[in-house]
Amino acid sequence: MEPVRSQRKLIVNDVVSTLPLYRSAPALEVRLEEFELFALDRLRVLKGISDALSRGRKPEEMEKLAIDLWKTNMRHPQASEVINKDKISHFVLRLVYCRTEDLRKWFLSMETALFRYRFKREKQEAQRALMAEFDLPYKAVSSPEFESVKEKLVLVSRSLGQSSPTADDIFFKVPFEEVPELVAGRRVFISKGHAYIAMSQVVSLVATQFRSHLSKALILTNRKWTTTIAEQEKDRLTPIVEALSSSYLGPDYSQPKEFAQISLKDIDDVAKSSFPLCMRHLFEKLREDHHLKHGGRMQLGLFLKGVGLKLDDALAFWKAEFSRKVGAERFDKEYSYGIRHNYGREGKRTDYTPYSCQKIISSTPGVGDHHGCPYRNFSEENLRAALNKMGVTGRAVGDVMDKVRNRHYQLACTLTFEAVHGSSCDAGINHPNQYFSDSQKIMQSKNQSAA
Amino acid sequence: MTGDEVSKGSDDMMIDEYEQKQGNVVPDGFNSHYLKVYYGKLFPYADIFKWMSYGNDGKHPVCDQSYFSRREFSFTLDNEVYLRFQSFNSMSELENSVKEKCPVKIDIGPVYSVDPSKRHAYAQSGDNVFTPVERELIFDIDMSDYDDVRYCCSGADVCLECWPLMTIAVKVIDTSLRDDFGFSHILWVYSGRRGVHCWVCDGKARRLTNEQRAAIADYFRVYKGNENSHKKVSFTGLALHPFLARSYTEVLMDFFERKLLLSQEIFSTEERYEKILDMIPDPDQSITSELRGKWQEKRRTANSKDDINVVRWEQLKNMLQSGKHKVQGLRRCVEEIVFSFTYPRLDMEVSKHMNHLLKAPFCVHPKTGRVCVPIDPNRCEEFDPTAVPTLSNLLEQLNIGGLRAEVDNEWDRTSLGKSIRFFRSSFLQPLLKSCKEEMESSYNAKLQQSKNSFSW
Numbered sequence: 001m002e003p004v005r006s007q008r009k010l011i012v013n014d015v016v017s018t019l020p021l022y023r024s025a026p027a028l029e030v031r032l033e034e035f036e037l038f039a040l041d042r043l044r045v046l047k048g049i050s051d052a053l054s055r056g057r058k059p060e061e062m063e064k065l066a067i068d069l070w071k072t073n074m075r076h077p078q079a080s081e082v083i084n085k086d087k088i089s090h091f092v093l094r095l096v097y098c099r100t101e102d103l104r105k106w107f108l109s110m111e112t113a114l115f116r117y118r119f120k121r122e123k124q125e126a127q128r129a130l131m132a133e134f135d136l137p138y139k140a141v142s143s144p145e146f147e148s149v150k151e152k153l154v155l156v157s158r159s160l161g162q163s164s165p166t167a168d169d170i171f172f173k174v175p176f177e178e179v180p181e182l183v184a185g186r187r188v189f190i191s192k193g194h195a196y197i198a199m200s201q202v203v204s205l206v207a208t209q210f211r212s213h214l215s216k217a218l219i220l221t222n223r224k225w226t227t228t229i230a231e232q233e234k235d236r237l238t239p240i241v242e243a244l245s246s247s248y249l250g251p252d253y254s255q256p257k258e259f260a261q262i263s264l265k266d267i268d269d270v271a272k273s274s275f276p277l278c279m280r281h282l283f284e285k286l287r288e289d290h291h292l293k294h295g296g297r298m299q300l301g302l303f304l305k306g307v308g309l310k311l312d313d314a315l316a317f318w319k320a321e322f323s324r325k326v327g328a329e330r331f332d333k334e335y336s337y338g339i340r341h342n343y344g345r346e347g348k349r350t351d352y353t354p355y356s357c358q359k360i361i362s363s364t365p366g367v368g369d370h371h372g373c374p375y376r377n378f379s380e381e382n383l384r385a386a387l388n389k390m391g392v393t394g395r396a397v398g399d400v401m402d403k404v405r406n407r408h409y410q411l412a413c414t415l416t417f418e419a420v421h422g423s424s425c426d427a428g429i430n431h432p433n434q435y436f437s438d439s440q441k442i443m444q445s446k447n448q449s450a451a
Numbered sequence: 452m453t454g455d456e457v458s459k460g461s462d463d464m465m466i467d468e469y470e471q472k473q474g475n476v477v478p479d480g481f482n483s484h485y486l487k488v489y490y491g492k493l494f495p496y497a498d499i500f501k502w503m504s505y506g507n508d509g510k511h512p513v514c515d516q517s518y519f520s521r522r523e524f525s526f527t528l529d530n531e532v533y534l535r536f537q538s539f540n541s542m543s544e545l546e547n548s549v550k551e552k553c554p555v556k557i558d559i560g561p562v563y564s565v566d567p568s569k570r571h572a573y574a575q576s577g578d579n580v581f582t583p584v585e586r587e588l589i590f591d592i593d594m595s596d597y598d599d600v601r602y603c604c605s606g607a608d609v610c611l612e613c614w615p616l617m618t619i620a621v622k623v624i625d626t627s628l629r630d631d632f633g634f635s636h637i638l639w640v641y642s643g644r645r646g647v648h649c650w651v652c653d654g655k656a657r658r659l660t661n662e663q664r665a666a667i668a669d670y671f672r673v674y675k676g677n678e679n680s681h682k683k684v685s686f687t688g689l690a691l692h693p694f695l696a697r698s699y700t701e702v703l704m705d706f707f708e709r710k711l712l713l714s715q716e717i718f719s720t721e722e723r724y725e726k727i728l729d730m731i732p733d734p735d736q737s738i739t740s741e742l743r744g745k746w747q748e749k750r751r752t753a754n755s756k757d758d759i760n761v762v763r764w765e766q767l768k769n770m771l772q773s774g775k776h777k778v779q780g781l782r783r784c785v786e787e788i789v790f791s792f793t794y795p796r797l798d799m800e801v802s803k804h805m806n807h808l809l810k811a812p813f814c815v816h817p818k819t820g821r822v823c824v825p826i827d828p829n830r831c832e833e834f835d836p837t838a839v840p841t842l843s844n845l846l847e848q849l850n851i852g853g854l855r856a857e858v859d860n861e862w863d864r865t866s867l868g869k870s871i872r873f874f875r876s877s878f879l880q881p882l883l884k885s886c887k888e889e890m891e892s893s894y895n896a897k898l899q900q901s902k903n904s905f906s907w
């Protein structure tokens with residue numbers, strides 16, 4: 001599927017890693033049923049990771065969970081076949097997940113997460129061998145240089161609550177652009193454009209590389225799929241790929257389905273009865289302040305789109321509020337563009353699906369912001385008050401708070417749902433639009449039985 | 452004075468009918484007549500063009516002649532019409548369009564893969580051909596985000612008592628961009644009303660991905676709270692990250708104790724000091740109640756020579772740092788308080804995405820009439836937002852010169868001259884020099900490459 005690299009430098013000091021970088025497709029005869037079975041096994045791993053992430057699991061738990069998933073699903077009776085299964089399943093899923101931006105994004109994050117957990121389990125020598133395989137030209141920082149920045153490196157470790165580095169620890173000096181997540185968390189010392197990363201942080205560097213290679217490869221695969229493969233393989237692979245992709249995608253909620261269309265006059269009632277706390281809060285703030293900052297407009301705006309508010313109504317809705325604060329002209333000028341944009345009328349159309357819980361929980365609202373997930377972002381006091389306002393009281397509040405303290409925000413939201421609706425929600429809450437549609441279903445059946 | 456009031460008397464806009472001093476006093480405020488004169492005689496088109504071309508307007512073989520024309524400009528017109536995706540092939544096209552449309556605001560967007568005014572022609576092909584490819588790394592800092600820590604004004608207003616908050620932001624961010632991230636072509640601009648903008652223009656800054664931009668913005672972020680949780684700054688480690696530690700010792704502490712403590716009278720009333728006591732994690736309330744006790748006794752020690760804010764701050768510091776109280780989390784509390792009251796607050800969204808628009812330097816703010824002039828980060832303490840050239844000053848100064856034959860640099864005889872000269876000598880010239888060097892080296896690399904490829 002892509003050119004084989006001329007030299008593979010897998011072996012450094014005789015250390016062989018079993019973690020493939022998927023640079024080239026395996027040139028193996030694959031039986032069709034294996035093709036499908038392997039892919040399904042890998043998909044179970046990726047799905048498992050995705051679910052756990054959206055449940056807000058901590059990084060330490062995640063690593064163990066991912067490795068366990070891997071061990072359970074990716075075994076093969078013949079030891080020699082394990083690595084082939086790994087490669088084949090990866091390449092099959094590339095075909096399945098290359099075809100839209102949303103699919104690519106999902107696949108990219110899950111494969112990168114998986115790679116990261118597996119990389120961390122490798123021995124240090126194997127890790128360095130993999131670095132070499134990525135052609136990362138970074139040499140370890142020499143000891144005179146280490147001494148010159150040691151004081152700063154100590155500060156960084158202490159700020160992270162880790163033990164101080166010693167002269168035996170290996171550091172690499174890399175352009176800061178290559179380790180964005182370490183920069184974002186201030187987990188490295190940066191000087192004149194270079195970040196000093198510890199051996200234990202190399203995973204971040206390598207994962208960034210892995211991600212960017214895979215991202216490019218997916219675009220290429222997509223092109224090849226549409227231009228040649230789909231047609232050439234129409235009797236063989238194509239049906240399998242189609243089946244794999246349709247049966248294993250969660251709903252994306254970008255098109256409202258069952259409860260198509262809510263109208264403006266009902267919106268306040270519906271917000272009270274069926275919005276999850278994150279949206280209810282934004283909605284109320286908007287009514288109160290007649291304004292929301294960008295993050296809030298996006299989170300609420302896309303949710304409302306998913307709920308079935310039509311573009312014209314959406315414009316009227318936002319305008320009614322914003323114009324009280326900034327005037328109708330400024331609204332038309334500065335804000336209406338963004339709303340049309342969400343509905344795909346202006347600008348290029350990408351990524352305008354309503355946000356999932358995972359995305360909302362991982363957002364970082366700042367001063368003046370009201371978006372994000374309240375279970376995560378509210379102080380205890382504020383959260384209690386908000387729950388009371390939703391009609392959650394007594395023991396239920398305590399139960400919700402317990403989940404929050406353990407950082408299980410979606411479980412907290414699920415418990416809230418159950419308390420508010422007086423019925424169980426076995427699937428758990430994964431998406432604010434799912435909260436909404438589950439709530440509407442319950443309300444409708446209640447109305448019917450009452451009638 | 453609003454635009455309406457002004458325009459009544461503005462038939463002869465060079466003369467203010469109320470001020471009888473001299474014939475060349477121009478009324479305050481902003482209107483489109485003034486703006487026309489400004490765009491006609493003063494706006495530095497050539498400098499903006501040179502800047503936005505990054506050397507690609509030259510003759511060098513690696514020059515990308517389409518570079519400037521792929522840049523998005525957007526105009527806000529007087530009648531509230533908003534024109535996005537404007538683009539220009541040359542300086543004179545830009546100049547003519549600005550003069551003709553007389554926008555109250557000019558925004559600058561990214562450089563796209565294709566000419567943004569022709570984006571629809573590419574829209575059909577599907578593959579996202581129309582996408583931003585380069586953009587300065589930008590920061591927007593707005594005083595209205597500091598409303599919980601300034602007591603002199605709120606919202607859109609600024610005064611010399613709160614302006615130091617912006618000075619702090621310039622110092623902290625500028626130092627880090629240079630020393631930590633290694634950038635050198637950095638332009639700071641007064642936003643014309645209540646904040647500052649920053650443009651980082653190094654080649655490698657312009658080519659950052661959204662993810663990398665977000666990483667830098669997050670690096671600068673210390674506010675983990677939001678509107679709905681109490682604590683706004685919280686440090687849990689045993690030390691501060693070197694960047695924060697440096698900012699704290701070199702800038703924040705000094706400004707807090709020397710300026711803001713007094714000018715904002717941070718401890719002067721019960722409401723104000725309660726806000727600070729609230730930030731002390733003190734489960735059995737021993738510290739906070741002791742301090743509160745001291746402060747509520749109405750100055751028994753009538754030693755009122757010392758400022759009450761200073762006295763209370765010293766008491767608080769002594770309490771927290773005496774080591775008597777071994778409560779978890781107290782260690783960083785003094786730092787947390789200082790950070791809360793001083794540390795820069797960025798509008799994160801602006802910095803994170805390549806396609807965010809930012810107002811061009813040298814625009815005139817329509818509400819204040821002030822010109823968005825550059826700020827020298829090395830002398831930012833001297834910058835006075837209430838003393839920047841305004842549209843009416845500039846017109847007066849033009850009038851004093853009287854009617855002259857058209858000269859090239861009319862701005863030279865106005866107070867805008869200083870700003871434009873600073874823009875050129877401290878920002879534009881060094882920038883263009885390094886653009887040239889970058890082109891030279893990429894050309895050499897190409898030559899080398901083509902040589903190598905012959906060697907088979």
Ligand code: SF4
Binds near residue numbers: 279375413
């Ligand atoms: S868990 Fe999901 S739906 Fe519930 S409040 Fe948080 S983000 Fe919203």
Ligand SMILES: [Zn+2]
Binds near residue numbers: 608609610611612614
């Ligand atoms: Zn003020």
